Amino acid sequence: MDERKRESIVAYLRRRMAEFGIEPDDIAASLAADAAQLRAARYRDAAGHTWDGKGDAPQWVVQATSAGQSLEHFAVRETIEPQPAKPQSVDWRLDPFAGSRLATVRTEHTGAA
Template structure:
């Protein structure tokens, strides 16, 4: 961004802050609060919505789970690692059949080969 454009935006923001009585301390407090909320988030959606893991699951997470996504997919910084089962780790990104009926073949069928 060039310097003139930046200065223009800063001047506009200062005028609007004066118009609504917003002080720099108010802005700093709001930023600090946002940072605290971001740090306490255990799960985050692609659109930036967060959930701490406490209370009822938010609607965006319920919809993602009902669509077949795992809760761990939305974990922030490995926050949900403690909730993972001790089962085998599978990297489905490399499986061309992930999500299809071919990926749901039971182990008893595979043993009979």
């Protein structure tokens, strides 16, 4: 993202925050609460619904277990793999289309100049 676009987005967000009376501390508190909720979650489904395992099971857990899915399938794993600092390079030797017509066909783009 270029610097002008970033500054434009920041200015827009600041105007909207002022319009609704939102302070930076409010955002920080909200992010911290969200992070705490995610840390407290013991079970999570693919849609992002979470449950801490306390109290009555939410509807998504009831439906999944009624359908035969194991509750352990939804267990949140504590080990999170760190993201690599540098994106891995692509090994083009593993390209399934290498040497085929799909790898060599060029498409022409038409458009007004």
